[in-house]
Amino acid sequence: MTTSSLPFLDNRDCLKLKVENRTRNIFVTQSEDTRHREEKDVNHIPVVTETASRVLEAGVNTLRKTLVLKKQAELDEVDKLLALKRQEFKSCVEALAQRKSELEIKQQQTKERAMKFEKFVAENEVKRCRALKKYEAAQEQNILKQRAIEDLTEQLKQLQARQQVLKDRMTKYKIYEDYLMKTLDYLPSTYLDNGSESLVMPIIRRHETLSITNRELLQRLGRLEEEVEEGQRQLQTMTQEHSIKKLIANKELSELQSELETLKEKNKQAEVNLLMEQGLSREKVEEVGRLLMAVNNLAEQCYIPGYGPLENMNVLTMMGMVKMEAGSLVSRREDISSLFPEQTPGAKHKDLSSQFSSVRKVRGDGNCFYRAFCFAHMESVLHNARALQRFKDKITESGKVLSSAGFDENSFKHHLITVVNVLEQCQGDEQEDTLLRLFNEQTTSDSVVQYLRLLTSAHLQNHADFFRNFVEAPNLQAYCCQEVETMAMECDHVDILALSEALDICIHVVSMEGNEQELAHHIIPEGAEPSLHLLYQTSHYNILYPRPYH
Known part of the structure; x- marks a missing residue:
């Protein structure tokens, strides 16, 4: 294949493009007079051919119309927009x-829907409440049925056990049945035809x-x-009544x-007066009279109801009363002979002296029993911490x-x-002096006596069925109010028994009243071991101390 080459251009000048200068056309609005410089190749084409004044006048008119038209156009535009807005607003309102x-x-x-939902x-x-109640009832029924099942199961077990026991018993007694059946085989055929003449019937009737006789005997x-x-109950009641009557009789006997x-x-x-009238001198009679008058005057001023009526007292009793009134509520322990008159002691005094060594005198102000009772018991447990605590608990x-x-x-x-x-x-010091000091403080000692009187009254009223038969007041409550709870009232035997039962303390009362030759001993309650000993003489109580046993 052959290739052909392009022709080579050597002469470049012939190929150059030559452009001629052309004139430019420019539209101008200014006149030639007002242009400052001239330009080449420029063709000025005037737009306005009129003069400046004419142009200016015509331009102003044109501008006004233009502005009006412009405003009119704007107004039309605004009306259109307003109509559109109205239409739009109307559409929005609709x-x-x-x-x-x-x-x-x-x-x-x-x-x-909400009402339907609320109703629903x-x-x-x-329905839920009804279902819950039904469920609870079913639960209770299930529980009851379960319990019934358990009870029936337990009963079934018991019956089965009972059945087994009866089976065992039947098995045990089977030998007797066999024996009786064999016995029947050996009996004559006419045995059952005899009726009442049978040999077994008398044995059965005897049995x-x-x-029947055994049941009647039982x-x-x-x-x-x-x-x-x-x-036995009547005997016990009669024994208690006899004890009370015995105490009352002893009291009456002591008064007599x-x-x-x-x-x-x-x-x-009277004999002394007679002797004085017969032979004593006038001076001694007057002196004795003055002394007796002084004693009587002191006795009237220091009279203590526990010694009895003033007109029934002798001179020695009056002097003892005056001495007690002038002294303390509870005296210190004295020898037992201090109780005896100056004359030769009698059989009772000798008997008392042989059993007791000393005495502690208590003022006879009608509260002598309660004061002597409490002092003597506290003195007896003073050195026994356990017994003293028991007495405190009992009081509390x-x-x-x-x-x-x-x-x-x-x-x-x-x-x-x-x-x-x-x-x-x-309890703090366990000293007799402390106890003696407290009981000789009038306020403290009287407060203790008052509480014991109230406790005695409460015990009498709580056991009125028994004690009402031994008081002479219209009723037991009146008796407690008048004779027991009142301070300075003498203590009766019924009160002693009630206080002894209330504090569970046994008392030994030695009475100087009654038979002239023998002392009367009373243990309250009977059969117990006394923890304190009191001497009863002329309606007054003192504390006795027994002689130690050798």
Whole structure:
């Protein structure tokens, strides 16, 4: 294949493009006068051929019209826009009204649906409550049935056990059945035809008779046992009544003995007066009269109800009363001979001296028993810490006895605190002097006595069925209020028994009243070991101390 080459152009000048200068056309709005420079190859073509003044005048008019037209066009445009906006607003209002109506419809539908839903919820709640109650009832029924099943199961087990026991018993007694059946085989064929003449019938009737007799004897034995128990209770009641009557009789006897001794003393005084009238000098008679008058005056000023009526007292009794009134509430221990008159002691005094070594005198102000009782018992347990604590616990718990009898706590609380304080001080040092000092403080000692009186009254009222038969007042409550709770009232035998039972303390009362030759001993309650010994003489109580046994 051959290639041909392009022709080579050597003359480059002939290929140059030659462009001629052409004139440019320019539209001008200025006049030639106002142009400052001339440009070549430029053809100025005037747009406005009129003069400047004419052009300016015509331009102003044209500008105003143009502006008016422009404003008119703008106004038309605004009117169109306003119409469009009005149309759009109207459409929006219509759409809004339609949406509002739709919204109201939907709201009404929502309310209806809400009401239906609430009704549905309420019905469901009722159904739920009903279902819960039904479930609870079913649960209770299930529990009851389960318990019944357990009970029946237990009964079934018991019946099965009972059945097994009966089976075992039947098995055990089977030999007797076999024996009887074999016995029947050996009996004659005419045995059952004899009827009442059978040999077994008398034995059966005898057994029935013996069984009936045995039951009657057992019933009779039960009745006899009940009668014996009733008799024992009556015997115990009669024993207590006898004890009370015995105490009352001893009291009456002591009062009669006191009257007898008073009459004897008056007789002696009359004899002395007779002797004085017969042979004594006038001066001695006047001196004795002055002394007797002084003693009587002192006795009137220092009168203590526990010594009895003033007109029945002899001179020695009056002097002893004056001495006691001038002294302390509880004296120190004195020799037993201090109780004896100056004349030769009688058989009772000798007997008392042989059994007791010393005496502690208590003021005869009507509270002598309660004061002597409490002091003597506390003195007996003063060096026994356990016994003293038991007595303190008993006193503390006795407040419940007063409350059960109807006493207001404010009426006895202060006295109870006083008794407990006395016990606590005695527990602190265990000294007889402390106990003696406390019982000789009038306020403390009287507060202790008042509490014991209230406790006695409460015990009497709590056991009114027994004690009401031994008081002479219209009723037991009146007796307690007038004779027991009131300070300075003499203590009766019923009160002694009640206080002894209330505090579980045994008392030994040695009475100088009654038979002139023998002392009367009373253990309250009977058969117990006394922890304190009191001497009863002319309606007054003192504390006795027995001689040690060798």
